[in-house]
Amino acid sequence: xxxxxxxxxxxxxxxxxxxxxxxxxxxxxxxxxxxxxxxxxxxxxxxxxxxxxxxxxxxxxxxxxxxxxxxxxxxxxxxxxxxxxxxxxxxxxxxxxxxxxxxxxxxxxxxxxxxxxxxxxxxxxxxxxxxxxxxxxxxxxxxxxxxxxxxxxxxxxxxxxxxxxxxxxxxxxxxxxxxxxxxxxxxxxxxxxxxxxxxxxxxxxxxxxxxxxxxxxxxxxxxxxxxxxxxxxxxxxxxxxxxxxxxxxxxxxxxxxxxxxxxxxxxxxxxxxxxxxxxxxxxxxxxxxxxxxxxxxxxxxxxxxxxxxxxxxxxxxxxxxxxxxxxxxxxxxxxxxxxxxxxxxxxxxxxxxxxxxxxxxxxxxxxxxxxxxxxxxxxxxxxxxxxxxxxxxxxxxxxxxxxxxxxxxxxxxxxxxxxx
Amino acid sequence: xxxxxxxxxxxxxxxxxxxxxxxxxxxxxxxxxxxxxxxxxxxxxxxxxxxxxxxxxxxxxxxxxxxxxxxxxxxxxxxxxxxxxxxxxxxxxxxxxxxxxxxxxxxxxxxxxxxxxxxxxxxxxxxxxxxxxxxxxxxxxxxxxxxxxxxxxxxxxxxxxxxxxxxxxxxxxxxxxxxxxxxxxxxxxxxxxxxxxxxx
Numbered sequence: 184x185x186x187x188x189x190x191x192x193x194x195x196x197x198x199x200x201x202x203x204x205x206x207x208x209x210x211x212x213x214x215x216x217x218x219x220x221x222x223x224x225x226x227x228x229x230x231x232x233x234x235x236x237x238x239x240x241x242x243x244x245x246x247x248x249x250x251x252x253x254x255x256x257x258x259x260x261x262x263x264x265x266x267x268x269x270x271x272x273x274x275x276x277x278x279x280x281x282x283x284x285x286x287x288x289x290x291x292x293x294x295x296x297x298x299x300x301x302x303x304x305x306x307x308x309x310x311x312x313x314x315x316x317x318x319x320x321x322x323x324x325x326x327x328x329x330x331x332x333x334x335x336x337x338x339x340x341x342x343x344x345x346x347x348x349x350x351x352x353x354x355x356x357x358x359x360x361x362x363x364x365x366x367x368x369x370x371x372x373x374x375x376x377x378x379x380x381x382x383x384x385x386x387x388x389x390x391x392x393x394x395x396x397x398x399x400x401x402x403x404x405x406x407x408x409x410x411x412x413x414x415x416x417x418x419x420x421x422x423x424x425x426x427x428x429x430x431x432x433x434x435x436x437x438x439x440x441x442x443x444x445x446x447x448x449x450x451x452x453x454x455x456x457x458x459x460x461x462x463x464x465x466x467x468x469x470x471x472x473x474x475x476x477x478x479x480x481x482x483x484x485x486x487x488x489x490x491x492x493x494x495x496x497x498x499x500x501x502x503x504x505x506x507x508x509x510x511x512x513x514x515x516x517x518x519x520x521x522x523x524x525x526x527x528x529x530x531x532x533x534x535x536x537x538x539x540x541x542x543x544x545x546x547x548x549x550x551x552x553x554x555x556x557x558x559x560x561x562x563x564x565x566x567x568x569x570x571x572x573x574x575x576x577x578x579x580x581x582x583x584x585x586x587x588x589x590x591x592x593x594x595x596x597x598x599x600x601x602x603x
Numbered sequence: 604x605x606x607x608x609x610x611x612x613x614x615x616x617x618x619x620x621x622x623x624x625x626x627x628x629x630x631x632x633x634x635x636x637x638x639x640x641x642x643x644x645x646x647x648x649x650x651x652x653x654x655x656x657x658x659x660x661x662x663x664x665x666x667x668x669x670x671x672x673x674x675x676x677x678x679x680x681x682x683x684x685x686x687x688x689x690x691x692x693x694x695x696x697x698x699x700x701x702x703x704x705x706x707x708x709x710x711x712x713x714x715x716x717x718x719x720x721x722x723x724x725x726x727x728x729x730x731x732x733x734x735x736x737x738x739x740x741x742x743x744x745x746x747x748x749x750x751x752x753x754x755x756x757x758x759x760x761x762x763x764x765x766x767x768x769x770x771x772x773x774x775x776x777x778x779x780x781x782x783x784x785x786x787x788x789x790x791x792x793x794x795x796x797x798x799x800x801x802x803x
């Protein structure tokens with residue numbers, strides 16, 4: 184009996200509290216009905232409706248407020264909030280643009296636009312919008328949310344040094360998940376295979392690890408000639424992303440059957456600052472490589488830059504190569520130009536075209552590939568397609584046509600990656 | 604009385620009871636803020652009794668509460684066609700105001716004021732419509748009319764002070780401010796205009 188009485192008491196209390204919440208909403212609804220021009224009452228009603236999950240009804244009230252006064256900033260914010268709560272990110276971005284045409288200096292609207300862009304996978308545009316929001320707003324809560332938003336965008340853009348800087352600016356650990364994502368260890372494994380449709384086949388295994396702004400990679404590559412092991416290489420690299428530039432060092436050992444070349448060693452170092460210009464990411468780079476082979480040494484200096492937006496990317500690299508050969512008076516100087524142009528084909532899938540021009544023998548490409556051969560292509564035309572598969576996997580298909588002395592060869596490689 | 608007649612009478616009684624329960628359900632749904640269900644029940648009842656102005660007006664009200672102002676206005680007009688009632692006119696004015704149709708709201712309020720020139724609700728609706736168009740002078744005139752009919756209405760006297768000030772009629776604003784301050788010292792308008800109008 185005592186139990187039943189307690190249950191009844193609990194039930195009646197729950198009923199009472201539910202009715203109190205509903206009656207608050209009800210009284211706000213009646214206030215709005217009595218005076219449809221009372222913007223404060225309607226804002227309060229819409230806000231309460233949002234808090235109780237009635238997003239579409241709240242949206243209609245925010246829209247009404249804008250009909251009554253198209254410069255009502257809280258109503259604009261409400262429309263964007265309601266649309267984003269319903270997952271209508273593209274619409275929220277379009278509306279944010281229209282609102283910003285009326286009120287371009289409102290930081291909170293830039294912040295809503297940024298969130299919508301981020302959810303659409305347009306992280307450079309989102310970063311730019313968050314930056315504007317941060318610059319324009321002096322409201323503490325908007326400042327906090329834009330700093331957090333910026334941190335997330337840098338994480339998405341894999342600019343961990345900037346993400347770390349933004350996270351350190353947050354007053355409290357507003358979103359521990361962002362910090363965890365930065366500091367948790369990320370592991371990536373990739374396996375690949377390639378063929379030139381004639382005598383050469385290759386296979387490789389790559390392990391990458393990242394924690395905060397530090398990352399390291401280990402790579403194993405095996406080249407087969409007519410089905411027999413011809414050359415294998417072991418490589419390691421380490422990178423430190425710091426607020427000034429990304430500093431990377433790498434080293435590899437090449438072992439193989441050609442006694443004129445192997446065993447060989449290769450070393451490299453690169454410095455790559457990262458800049459942002461509105462919706463663009465700019466990465467100039469300076470790097471050097473040194474290779475010691477049995478009958479020659481290769482010294483290489485590169486100057487390059489990468490330019491990227493959310494939908495397009497481009498890069499150019501110029502390499503000066505000096506081949507110090509054992510034979511007297513046979514040293515060579517070469518120049519290699521490397522271009523790439525990428526376009527986002529669908530969602531996060533990228534299609535890229537490559538052009539490499541110059542004598543590529545003993546050249547280390549901007550992608551870390553060493554052309555360890557006496558005879559190599561003078562022009563290379565490549566095409567690649569990268570696409571994620573789900574959230575953790577990805578594939579890269581690369582195909583190229585190389586030309587040398589009026590002869591052409593075709594090769595293709597496929598790489599599958601998995602992130603842990 | 605035959606057995607069949609008894610059964611028929613019983614069925615009629617039950618259906619009558621069910622009908623009464625349905626409008627009650629609509630009221631209950633409205634009371635708990637479930638306007639969508641309240642409307643659905645009323646629509647069902649209106650289908651059975653298409654000429655009934657009560658259902659038309661109730662559907663208009665529920666649409667209005669749901670923020671569906673164009674639909675509500677259409678229903679209020681349908682209600683007017685059945686019965687020319689001030690509530691329907693007021694409903695249409697409210698819909699115009701909600702939709703930011705300030706000119707239509709004012710002209711309909713003015714039209715209705717010819718019938719009820721002392722109606723404070725209609726006067727305040729017209730005042731709102733012109734206020735939203737930033738025509739503070741005309742808004743002050745509407746509030747002056749309300750205050751002349753209801754001198755103890757301090758809320759509307761406060762709006763009058765506000766519109767007098769915004770329209771540049773500072774002397775009259777100061778005069779009305781002093782009256783407002785005397786009888787309603789806690790009025791928000793008194794607080795807001797303290798440093799501006801509370802001077803000799």
